[in-house]
Amino acid sequence: MTIGAWVFVIITAAFGLSIAGFLLWEAIAADKQYEKGLKVGLSIATAATVLITTLICGAYIWYRLNSESGRRALKDQQSNLSGGIERTVSVYDINGQLIKEYSGKFDVETDRESYILFDDEDGNRHMIYYTTGTIIVDEK
Structure with a gap:
């Protein structure tokens, strides 16, 4: 994969996982004043965020490695970096x-x-x- 593709994957993963971390923190911080359903809901939202982030990054990586445009982009980058x-x-x-x-x-x-x-x-x-x-x- 190209350097730009890796940057996209890293930024997407960091953004998605930071949202998941925030949701998980909220689920842990929910105390007795909240209903038990809030903890469960936030935990499910955290899992869904991690799953969606993983699917987006995985699909993008698959596309860049298995499409002709991805192969051309990689060959262009290798050409630029190796003279x-x-x-x-x-x-x-x-x-x-x-x-x-x-x-x-x-x-x-x-x-x-x-x-x-x-x-x-x-x-x-x-x-x-x-x-x-x-x-x-x-x-x-």
Whole structure:
């Protein structure tokens, strides 16, 4: 899971468990002036809050680990934290002939209309315009 997903789970769990703790404290603090039903009601509310918090966090974790968007987010984060992903960029002309191929560990930036930009492992920046050709980026 991504760092942002873990932060969400931790904040949600802390919020839910703090509410449960407050309800449990109220149930313990209820003394003889209150009816016995109040203690039981607050205890049930505490258990329900813990259960709901656990279900929300569990469902979110399951979604982030088992959905394609969760996998893409994780791969993006791993790329950002480790300096890129092993990629091969192949540049073809308008007739389909290979012009150049770049391989290495790098990130690719694009405006999705006319160019891609990346710095290779040697520190050289490449800006390739593809208005008259095709570029294929394969990730490993």
